[in-house]
Amino acid sequence: MSDDGFFGKYGGKYVAEIMRRPLDELKEAFDFYMKDKDFLEELDTIRRDYIGRETPLYFAPTATKLLGGAQIYIKLEGLANTGAHKINNAIGQCLLAKRMGKTRIIAETGAGQHGVATAAACAKLGLECVVYMGEVDVRRQQPNVATMELYGAKVVPVTSGSRTLKDAVNEAMRDWATNFETTHYVLGSALGPAPFPDIVREFQSVIGREVKRQCAERNVDIAAMVACVGGGSNSIGFFEPFINEKSPRLIGAEAGGIGPGVGENASRMTGNASREGIVQGFKSRFLLDEDGQSLPTRSISAGLDYMGIGPQLAELGMSGRIEFTAILDKEALDAINFFARNEGILFAMESAHAGAAAMKLAPTLPKDKAIIINMSGRGDKDLFITNPVFRKEKWIDFLGAELERVKNSTDIHDAASMFNK
Numbered sequence: 001m002s003d004d005g006f007f008g009k010y011g012g013k014y015v016a017e018i019m020r021r022p023l024d025e026l027k028e029a030f031d032f033y034m035k036d037k038d039f040l041e042e043l044d045t046i047r048r049d050y051i052g053r054e055t056p057l058y059f060a061p062t063a064t065k066l067l068g069g070a071q072i073y074i075k076l077e078g079l080a081n082t083g084a085h086k087i088n089n090a091i092g093q094c095l096l097a098k099r100m101g102k103t104r105i106i107a108e109t110g111a112g113q114h115g116v117a118t119a120a121a122c123a124k125l126g127l128e129c130v131v132y133m134g135e136v137d138v139r140r141q142q143p144n145v146a147t148m149e150l151y152g153a154k155v156v157p158v159t160s161g162s163r164t165l166k167d168a169v170n171e172a173m174r175d176w177a178t179n180f181e182t183t184h185y186v187l188g189s190a191l192g193p194a195p196f197p198d199i200v201r202e203f204q205s206v207i208g209r210e211v212k213r214q215c216a217e218r219n220v221d222i223a224a225m226v227a228c229v230g231g232g233s234n235s236i237g238f239f240e241p242f243i244n245e246k247s248p249r250l251i252g253a254e255a256g257g258i259g260p261g262v263g264e265n266a267s268r269m270t271g272n273a274s275r276e277g278i279v280q281g282f283k284s285r286f287l288l289d290e291d292g293q294s295l296p297t298r299s300i301s302a303g304l305d306y307m308g309i310g311p312q313l314a315e316l317g318m319s320g321r322i323e324f325t326a327i328l329d330k331e332a333l334d335a336i337n338f339f340a341r342n343e344g345i346l347f348a349m350e351s352a353h354a355g356a357a358a359m360k361l362a363p364t365l366p367k368d369k370a371i372i373i374n375m376s377g378r379g380d381k382d383l384f385i386t387n388p389v390f391r392k393e394k395w396i397d398f399l400g401a402e403l404e405r406v407k408n409s410t411d412i413h414d415a416a417s418m419f420n421k
């Protein structure tokens with residue numbers, strides 16, 4: 001925990017004066033409601049009935065046998081409503097905002113997963129929802145844009161800068177600074193200015209608490225826990241109850257992209273361009289050039305390519321409590337195939353980085369020990385990424401045929417004309 005918003009030398013609140021009030025007000029409300037019995041009971045009920053918690057801890061017998069070492073267990077966060085862990089944070093923050101008397105929610109999104117989770121949470125709780133998304137991402141991520149709109153959210157394309165995630169964050173900050181009387185900003189990962197890293201970790205730590213209980217009930221002896229790391233919300237929530245203990249080993253899998261070169265990956269802890277910096281309101285480790293300008297990142301998974309990592313993970317990585325490893329695109333794709341074929345479990349592209357790290361580690365550990373993989377999300381959302389890789393020609397044929405069908409079908413034309421007046 002951090003009272004001043006710092007984790008060692010990382011974290012903090014490096015923001016313009018105008019941002020102080022909303023951040024201070026948020027911290028005060030968060031500290032209050034996390035001790036409020038009524039709030040916590042409502043949150044628990046929503047977790048159970050709406051998100052579908054607790055999520056299963058699945059023993060993977062075939063994977064265990066094939067890898068020939070430690071027992072493989074998978075925490076199935078992908079079974080949470082909306083298909084990933086992001087709903088844990090979105091629901092927590094939206095419920096908090098509602099208690100604070102806010103009626104309007106804003107969020108940033110890159111690939112669109114956090115936007116989808118926030119839009120769903122707002123629909124469930126009856127809040128207005130505006131999602132800022134870089135114009136480039138809006139174009140690339142139409143399936144998620146469509147889902148957000150179905151939930152009733154307004155998606156605003158951001159046209160400044162590189163028109164991607166970091167520009168969407170800037171735009172959301174600007175909106176919040178002017179509208180915080182009515183509006184809460186739901187930040188999507190365990191980063192940003194304090195108190196966001198604490199808030200996001202707290203709402204995600206339900207994952208780790210369940211794992212701890214599930215393992216104790218079943219006498220699972222955990223040697224290592226593995227999670228993928230974008231901004232760091234699923235990993236820090238998964239690790240949280242174990243951080244202050246000596247074991248198990250905690251392992252974060254970053255996007256190794258296509259290799260170690262600058263611009264080829266998003267390895268903020270182990271990469272060649274990893275530097276300390278202050279970016280978007282907090283101090284941490286980022287991919288920056290010598291002048292402190294952010295560098296382009298690369299990863300096949302849309303959710304692991306932010307240039308910075310959450311401050312608590314940066315601190316725990318530098319102190320050695322958390323080990324980091326870079327997983328290549330190819331290794332993540334192999335892991336998707338491995339778990340799909342052998343266990344009937346389809347990992348999200350991001351989560352497959354954790355799966356791949358576990359596949360490398362398992363043979364080196366004894367059979368009476370366990371590795372727990374956090375499957376942060378399920379892979380249904382990645383059809384547009386995996387199909388062009390695994391079956392390119394068939395996918396091109398399909399897209400071509402679909403285009404013709406959508407343009408020419410009279411049934412579609414008739415249905416669409418009822419909604420596009």
Ligand SMILES: *Cc1c(COP(=O)(O)O)cnc(C)c1O
Pocket residue numbers: 084085086113114188189190228229230231232233234235303304348350351376377378
């Ligand atoms: C967004 C996302 C991630 C990466 O974000 P973290 O904040 O690092 O957890 C990982 N997995 C899935 C399925 C995601 O949608």
